[in-house]
Amino acid sequence: MKKRVRTFKSAIWLCVAVMLVLAGCSAGGGSSNNGAAAPSNEASNGGAAANAGTASENAGGEGGTMPKIEKPRVAFVYIGPPGDGGWTYEHDKGRQYMEEQTGLKADTVENVPESADAERIITELAQNHDIVFTTSFGYMDYTLNVAKKFPKVIFEHTAGYKTNDNMSTFFGKNFEASYLSGIAAGKLTKNNQIGYVGAFPIPEVIYNINAFALGAQSVNPDAKVSVVWSNTWFDPTTERQAAVSLLDKGADVLMAYQDSPATIQAAAERGAFAGGNDSDMSRFAPDTYMTNPVWNWGPYYTMVVKSVMEGTWKSQQYMGSMQDGMVGLAPLGAKVPDDVKALVEEQHKKAMEGTLDVFQGPISDQSGAAKVEAGKSLTMEEILNMNWFVKGVEGTIPN
Amino acid sequence: MDFITLLLAAAIASGTPLLIATLGGILSERAGIIQLGTEGIMLMGAVSACLVYIRSGSLWAALAAVVLVSAALGLVHAFMTVTLRANHIVSGLAMTLFGAGLSAYLGKPVAGQPLPGAFPRLELAFLDGVPFLGPIFGRLDWFTWISFALALGLHLLIHRTSWGLHLRAMGDNPATADVMGIPVQAARYAYVVGGAVLIGLAGANMLLVYSPTWNEGMTAGRGWIAVALIIFARWNPLRALLCAYFFGALDSIGFRIQLEGSLIPSYFLKMIPYVVTILVLMYLGWRGRGKPSGSPESLGLPYIREQRL
Incomplete structure (x- = not known):
């Protein structure tokens, strides 16, 4: 009997080992591609080693250009x-x-x-x-x-x-397209409460939120933008919770600086207009899609x-920029009224000509203190280091 | 007031997958088999629902696939623990790793794709305008209604029927149950498989109702919270209902606190459900010193007739 127990045990360990190996193989989902990443063309391990060898010889003393x-x-x-x-x-x-x-x-x-x-x-x-x-x-x-x-x-x-x-x-400069999306949102909101799901409190997200708010205020001075941080780039479940909490608080238009369309999907379930980021996301909510910046x-x-x-x-x-085509604006959603489309289109043209200046004074921060004086604009460097919200944005930036 | 109502609605939405997974765990553990594979089985349930729903467009086919896949996983766990008498914890952990890895692999082609349709809802028009009940129960989906029924049904099954008596006997003292004429091995198989099916459906609930896009590791530790909930609920399905919604509320309260203009950094708010899990476990452990935990007495112990272990 004892012997039988032992064979049982080894069978168990074998099973566990097999499962672990299986799990290991697929858990690295990403790294399975990585395995295939071994160069399929002429380069092999030897090539890589040679490459590294010459690299160390030539290290330093190189100008800007590469061979x-x-x-x-x-x-x-x-x-x-x-x-x-x-x-x-x-x-x-x-x-x-x-x-x-x-x-x-x-x-x-x-x-x-x-x-x-x-x-x-x-x-x-x-x-x-x-x-x-x-x-x-x-x-x-x-x-x-x-x-x-x-x-x-x-x-x-x-x-x-x-x-x-x-x-x-x-x-x-995706903030130019965020500004244009803001115009649409400012016109579409009925109660002036716009919600924004932000990924992380970093300048890239902050200046997009600010540009969006400025766009909304340019057509609707009473528009307020409430911000929640999801602290993730890509987690549809969390993004959705953030979106629902904004809708629960009364926001009737949503925008998300996130990698997934979860916010658009959550808004669609309540018939609220929403925009996402990065890509034309209209297929996720054909009836309530607004627009958003897209990359190319x-x-x-x-x-x-x-x-x-x-x-x-x-x-x-x-x-x-929008001029050179790296940044674009997704086509406005099918249900966005024509007058809103026209307003956005007007500024879109300016952006395509390179004459849209989003961060043009006067701009004040959340406390009302003047940040950019009338007649001045933020420099590119100031924009890329932005760590404050414009007036009309509700939310906090953790230190 | 509004804050509370809306929080409760959100708590039910995010608590439902927790509830179903906890019920599945209770079923298995009442029969004496520890189930730590929850996270992996949930992921496999979610990914199979997604694959079949997107390919076939049929919700029924998707649910059938979930049942099949999770039953198969349950069968493996039952074979390991009941027949081979493997360590329940090791087998469960292997199940979790296996499920997480395989689901990530299988889900690659559908990652990020929208589902063809939403889960049907039960519109209760007569609740419109009723203050508290309207916003919470007015537009719930069928899946959630079934989870209420499941909690109640399992409670009645375990505590009010002779089947339940046999189940509890099996978990507390399988030798006695055997003497009573209960086919312990076969029944344990059945309960582990049944429990795994519920856990798989919990994953499907997350995907079909709560967050309708598959992505790798989408359960994000909810399977482990469900394992802890079994202990909080003291292996009782009705208590599981309360515990699951309590944790559902914790899950969605972080963003609401942020929106109220709190100065607590959002990073801390995000930790709430996990920190509270640890705190509650510590509290229960401390309060329950020397008292029975409500755990089935032979939980985790293998049983072979007439053999001492």
Whole structure:
């Protein structure tokens, strides 16, 4: 009998081990792509080692430009799944566009958390790639750390402010499109209460909320914008709770600076107009979709990869705009009245001409103190470091 | 007043998956089998509901798939714990890891996609304008109504029927139950599988009703809260109802406090449900020193007829 028990036990441990291995294989959802990321073309481990070797020899003493690479191996790091319908979806569309234009094939790793895991994954990618795009604000320091270790590899980081000889940062003036969305929201609200689900209290989100509020106030001076922080970029369940709490408090138009359409879905259930971010999200709520800023990364990705192929790549801080097409405005929802559409269109034209100045004085902060005097405007640097809310925004920015 | 009503409505919405998962756990643990696979089974339930619903467009097919998948997982857990007499905790943890990993893998093609339709609601027109009840019960979905019935039904089953008596006997003293003529092994299989089906449906509830888009790890620890709720509820389905809504309220109170203009950083507000779980467990442990916890006495112990362990 005892022996039987023992065989039972080993059978159990075998089962557990098999399950753990299975779970391990799939738990790394993202890293399974990573496995496939082993370069399928000419480069093998040897190639990577050679690359690292020359890198250490040439470390330092390099100017801004990087040597020409005829067939660069490209990798993308995503914060969410490409199916999120928003942020990562647009980056993935940009990648596909770049692949079509250059004939290259890029590797992708999705669902990479903004933690030490990111640094590990970026390091792994740097070992056998020439260009690594890290597409979320929170990857900034990790990207920089890895960039310093791999001076031969080019890094392109989204939405940050730190650069290196081999690391650029790129983003776009999406606040112009937030301003335009604000105009629609200011007109659509009936009780002047607009709700805003913000991801994190960082400048990128803050200046978009401010631009949105200024847009709303430009057509409706009484419009108030209540802000809740979800403290996540992508968590539909949490985003939804935040949206519902805003609706419960009385908001009748919602906006979300989040990667998922959860807010739009929650608003639709109560017949409230809403906009999201990053991508045209009308398919998630055909009847109550308002509009929101959208990204178009493809041309920029193509430009970067081509400049590497031609040997003209330089480290830079790239700021796209509605003019150059990196930022756009999603078509206004089917149920948005025509007069509202006309108002938005009027300012949209100005933005396309490059004459829309969103942060133009006079602007005062929440306490009413003047922040921007009449006749003046905020500089790009001031906008990118914004840590205060304009008057009419209700919410707090934690220190 | 409005604040309370709306908070209760939100508490029911976010408490329902907790409630169903807790009921599933109670069913299994009343029979003496610890169920720690909750998180993994919930995720598998959610992902199978999503895959089938998006592909077929049929809610019934989706629910049937959830039942099948979670029953299969329950069967594996039952085989491990009842037949192989594996450590319940290890088997449950393996189930959680397995479910989390496999669901992330299977869910890749549908991650972030909207569902073809919302879960049908029961519109109670006569409640319109009734102050408290209207906003809470006026437009609830069927799933939530069924969860009320489930809690009540399981309570009656466990405490008012001879089946329940046998179930409790099996959890407290399987040898005695065996002598009474209850087929302990077979019945344990049935209850573990039944419990797993409920847990899978809890995951489906999260996906179909609460947050209609699949994403990796969408239960975000709710399975573990459900495990703790079994203890808070002292293995009693009706108490589980109260505990689940209490935690549902905690889950959604953070944003509401933020909106009231509180100065507490939002990061702390987000920790509320988890911190309270720990505090309540500590309090119950301290208060219950030396008293019976309400736990089935043979919980976690394997049983083989005529064998001493």
